[in-house]
Amino acid sequence: DVKVTQSSRYLVKRTGEKVFLECVQDMDHENMFWYRQDPGLGLRLIYFSYDVKMKEKGDIPEGYSVSREKKERFSLILESASTNQTSMYLCASSLRGNAFFGQGTRLTVV
Template sequence: DVKVTQSSRYLVKRTGEKVFLECVQDMDHENMFWYRQDPGLGLRLIYFSYDVKMKEKGDIPEGYSVSREKKERFSLILESASTNQTSMYLCATRGRNTIYFGEGSWLTVV
């Protein structure tokens, strides 16, 4: 089974804090993704990566950055968290043509 692990399931951060969301996959997949899920808005792509040290902007990259130093790890960074970034964040990988999601990280910015 494909395993996509998001180590932080629930976080509460203050406005202006720097936030790191970590994601690790165990299937040696090249492609990794970060989505944001909000009620009524579905899943929106923030950033994705096709390979180590490579990144591409998705549909809503503003306020976010990413890091992929190793193939198995893809990190989402909020440089200065804001209340409108309160959301659930989903990491995903692609194997063949199937995308596999982690269980999500619930972030609340107060």
């Protein structure tokens, strides 16, 4: 059974904190993605990676960075969390046109 696992389901952080959201997949997929989901806006692509140490900006990369040191792990980093980054974050991986999603992390920045 394919698996994409996000490290936390719910997270509460303070403004200015450095936040790490972790995503691990066990399918040996090359492509991994981070999305942000907000009501009325759907899923917006933050960053994606098509190989280890490779990354591409999506539509809303500002305020975020990513790290992919190993094929199975793709981390999203909020360098200095702000209240407007309160949202649901979804990780996905894909190979040859098949995509699989994690269960989502609801991040609240207070």
